[in-house]
Each structure stands twice: as structure tokens, then as C-alpha cells.
Amino acid sequence: MAGVANFRTCGCPQKPLLAAERGSGLSSVGSVGRRSTVRILRPFEDEAFCVGRLAPGHLKKASLKVARPRSCIHMALVDERHALGRDVAKPSGILAYDLVQGALVRWSSVMDKSIPDPPTAVLLHGILGSRKNWGSFARRLAQEFPMWQFLLVDLRCHGDSALVEKSAPHTVASAALDILKLVARLRVTPRVLVGHSFGGKVALSMVEQAAKPLARPVKVWVLDATPGKVRPGGDGEDHPAELIAFLSTMPKQVSSKREVVRALIQEGFSKDVAQWVVTNLRQTGPSSSFSWGFDLKGIAEMYKSYEETNLWKIVEDVPRGVHVNFLKAERSLHRWALEDLQRIHAAEQLAADEGAGVQMHVLEDAGHWVHADNPDGLFRILSSSFQGFKS
Template sequence: MAAPPPRALAAEPRRAPLSVGLAPPRHGARSAASRSRQEIVYSRGRLVSTNFNSRSSACPPCRCTQVAFADTKISYQPDADKHAGVLAYELVQGKLVQWNSFMDKSIPDPPTAVLLHGILGSGKNWGSFAKRLAQEFPMWQFLLVDLRCHGDSASIKKRGPHTVASTALDVLKLIGQLRLSPRVLVGHSFGGKVALSMVEQAAKPLPRPVRVWVLDATPGKVRAGLDGEDHPAELIEFLRRMPRQVNSKQEVVDALVKAKFSLDVARWVATNLRRSSPVGLRSSSSFSWIFDLNGISEMYKSYEDTNLWGIVDDVPRGVHINFLKAERSLHRWALEDLQRIHTAEELAADEAGGVEMHLLEDAGHWVHADNPDGLFRILSSTFRVETSIRGVQD
């Protein structure tokens, strides 16, 4: 439940590309003046950076001027209807990412990693972790996506069916719209299957290598939790039966705990509530969900039914798939899953691809919350390898 050079990974012609060089979203613009930190809020996406360049520009087509000051958050947001995008997102950039790479193609595109959340999550789940990665690897940028029906993307109407494949295609289209060139795909739980589906839907062979991380998820059968553990499908259905508006977040927490869901999960779910009445009217305030629970229910069913073992058994040339198993998440991993992945490791090595298994100790399913230091150490190896292979100038 619930993270290649230009033209690195291209989707089939009828689909959006998973890479084409980096350029600005058509609804956004380059950054404006900055001292030590810059942050731009697009209508459907936000750009966070620690860049020292000083720039000024306007946002077409509304021509709104955007200015950033040290440690100041820009809250301006153009009319969303005029700038409706594929998905909501946040782009976190390291301080060595050069702003003018958005326009000046003589400057190499910065290496990009895409981070995908799990069911009932949002891109914000990766916020702190992405900023930590950006500090350690300052020439990288990290795209945090709100998947369909989740977070700020819930207000962007999507046609069904709501499946793993359609969710992956959304991300492919977003990457094409932003004209990014991802070298790394990181997906937690449901997001892990989305990352695999992105590779499956992309054109083969891939022009450039891509490293995929599937965090605490298997390519096939989803195994329910044991007694005393939270069951995502049951949690989603319980939330669907709750009122669409509640008086407080604590009301939701109490209801979930009473229904035998864990306190940690109850508190986490409550973070997906947003105040739905004017802030000034505190006495009559209410909260509503920021996600589409009906769509999410459909997505989770697809997560249970989707089988992506084929992409693991026959890894495309240039793709390296890493599986990470959480030590305390034993119920999600059967012996047959582990054996099949280890077999794929040997076969992929012979075919110039890559499959690798990792273990994250002292962590349950919520890997980036349970053991962020351990996860950081494991994932860092990918960014160090990619950086050393290509160098700062690619």
C-alpha cells in the first residue's frame, strides 16, 4: 500500500514519451530571482530548488511574474482551469541543477529520478526524502508525482478504467509534457508496479539505461496481511463508507482505531483530509478527503490483479530492476516470489539487463518512514553509480 541522458526512454508512438530532453512545462516558466532557495508553484506542479542563479521571467499564457526570495515560499497559483495538466507534481532540484537548462539546450539536462507513492498516499510522502537526496546529489532533480485519484491530482478528472496500466500511462504523459529524461524510477508498493508498467509500455529497445526500484512490492500476486495487520482493501472500503466531510481529523483517527486499524495508519490516513470551509470560520470548519476513494478502490483491485512478472523474467536491454524487501513485511513475500526474482537475476545478467534483490532491515512496509537512513544508504548506490558513469556534464 501506501521512488538516462536526453531521449533516454521513449514510449511507443501512440503513448507519451518517458523521455525527451528537459524543457519547461507549457504552463510554467523559469525561476525568478533567488538568494539561497527558490520555489515556484505551477498550477499543477511545484518546483523546489537550491540554485544561486538570478533570473526573472513571466508565466505564459497568463504572463504572471513570479519572484522568489530567500526562504520564501511562493504561494501564487494561476487559474488551474487554464493550465490543467496531466498530474500534479513537485520537482525538487539540487543546488547544482542549472536553471537555464530549461531554455538553453547547450547545457546538458540534469539527471532525473521519478518517485512514486503507494495507494492512499501522495507525492508529499517522498518530500523529506527527496530533499535529502537533492542535498547529497546536488546535480540531480527528483519528480514527486501525485498519482491519479490521489492528492492534488484527484481534482484532475481522469477517464477509467483506473488501473496500474492507466496510472503508468499518466506518468509517461507527464514526463513527456515536462520533456524530462528519467534515469531512475522509484516506486513504493502500488507505485512499484506502476514503475514496472511504465517500462513495459515503453518502446523497446531502450536507447539509454534506466534503473527501476520496486520497494516492498512483488510483480504479481498481492498477499493480504496477517491477523492483526492492516488490510488495504478493507481500509479503502471503510473510508468509502465514512461521511465525505468530517468535523475533525481526530474523528477519523478515532473511527479507524475503533474499527481495529492501527493508530499509525489511522494518523497517516488523516493527513489526507483538507479543511473544506473558510479558514476564518473555525467554529464551523469541516474536513474532506483530498482523494477520490471510488477511483482508488478500482486502482487497488487492479494492483491485486496485475501481473508484471513478464517484464522481470525478460528484462529489456538497458533496464536494471531492483527489488527491495522490508524485513518485517514478510506477509507480502512468498518463497516462490524470492526464488523467481533470484532466477531472474541470473538470466538478466546473461542478457545485459539487470535484476537485483535487496533487504531493508528494521523496517515494515512503510520503508521510507520506518528506516529512512537504511533506505537512503541502499538507494544512494544508484545515484553514485549513475553520477560516476556520466559525470557532471553527462
């Protein structure tokens, strides 16, 4: 079975924290200045899971309550503080994440640096999403490819990462830089980057910004997004800009999720989109009210950047050792103009001549929400990136 961790190797006996762990600068969401342990329901019937939250780096100890689990989930924030007691005026690169590890992975970021990290894939969500969007899909991948680990990230202003104030600008490039800092801190070199929609452009921006810590070869998957102009969906499809604008008119606290769903449907958004959006609502204290679990102002800036960011250059001049895969959903063909398809097909030949790669794929029977509409088909297409890997 797959385990999930971020700082310890799953399936191994727990031991006292090392000095390197105490001074790592890791801190937990919503638990700054204190230690806490939270239990969650088991995702699988035959597996014991635990959630450990690591204390901030200035504390001398961090505790982890364990009941002999075979797999663990550790969720933490990672920043750029490298040593205990070092003053960092403006810590950066802070993100919430889960690391889903296959059963054969025996590695953690605090092991001897001479020990190579296992093959790692990074899975990135879209606008108004979170790392939870990829949870079940990542566990399925980890079960099928047990020597791999899968890094699921909450992008800035989204999910648990919204609990930490991030410096502007909130752009595709800054979101990509966050992840590059995160993987460097964790000492992993991603072999595969998978980004849905906005996350697809973030993955391309990661390639554009840095040769390291990206490995060679590295495979990039851009799911239902193009490198340039953003073409919103047609009737019955999502319109992120309009959705963000409408959400900004709603109160910051609401009495029920049903109330929000009703308001969104009345405004013309589909029931599916409405029910997905309210997964971002968090219960506020002991009361029955809810508040949004994202930074909507920052997300609005990110979406504007998504519309304005043009990354055709990296596609038409792919670095050696990089293979960029575009996947378009069959039922959202309106997102893809003929000029987009022609440029991608032209880039395929150019990349092959330069020792790189560009390829187009089509996911049948799927709309924009590819990992929800046709998870089996998506799994089959992506699986080629994880087969036959040799460390």
C-alpha cells in the same frame, strides 16, 4: 541546499515569462482562470522558499512574486496542450508534481532543447498516499547528490491530482502512462524510478509501456511489492482493500480528524495507519469541517487493478539497459511467498545474460512503510543508484 521547482531553475534570478511559458498549457491546482501566489513556511532555517502557481495557458501572462529566494517551489498541473489557442477536446496526462533540484542543477523545461537535462529520478507513492510522502527523503537525496533532480508525483485520483477529473480506466497501466506523458512534457529522461508498493508496479509498467522517454541505462526500484499476486499484511499490518471499503462508508465531510482516527481504530486499524490516513483530509472553507482530498472511487479501481496486474514478464525478460531492484522489508516477509523469491532469483541470472539486471535487497528493521520505518537504511541502499553518474 536543495531547491524545489517545476518550471524554473532554482537559484537563478527571475525573469519575465517567455512566450513558450505563456503558451505551455500549465495550470495550477485550484486556481484555474486566475493567478495567485502563496507563501509557505521555510523547510530549512537557512533557506528562503517561495511557492509560485502558473496560470492556465490561455492567459497572456503569469506572475510570480519573489523575494530573492535561493530556492523555489513551483507546483503545477501539466497537460498535453502544446500551443497557445490550440483546441484539445480531451486533454490528458494531467498530474500535480514537485521537482526537487540539487544545488548544482541549472536547468528548466523551457531552456534551449539542445541543453541536456540533468539526471532525474521519479519517486512514486503507494495507494492512498501522495507526493508529500517522499518530500523530506527527496530533499535529503538532493542535498547528498546536488547534480540530480527528483520528480515527486501525485498519482491520478490522489493528492492534488484528484482535483482534476481523469478518464477511466483507473489502473496501474493508466497511472504509468500519466507519468510517461508528464516526463515527456517536461523534457526529462528519468535515470531512476523508485516506487513504493502500488508505485512499484507503476514503475514496472512504465518500463513495459515505453522505451522512450526512459533513458538507458535506467534503474528501477520496487519497494516492498512483487510483480504479481498481492498478499495483504498479517495481523497489525495494513489491509488496503478493507481500509478503502471502510472509508467509502464514512461521510464525505467530517467535523474533525480525531473523529476519523477514533472510528478507524475502533474498526481494528492501527493508530499509525489511522493517523496517516487523516493526512488526506482537507479543511473545507472557513468552517471547521474536513473533506477527503482524494477520489476514493477511482482509488478503489486502482487497487483492484494492483491486485490483478501481473508484470512478471517484464522482470523475467528485462530490456537491455534496465536494472530492476526489488527491496523487501524485513518485517513484512509475509508479503513475499517463496515462489516470488525463487522467480526473482532465477530472473537475476537471465537478466545478467541479456545485458540487463535484476537484484533483490532486504531492508532491515522495517515494515511495509520503508521510508518511515528505516529512512537511513533505505537511503544507504538507494544511494548506489545516484553515485558516479556522468551526464
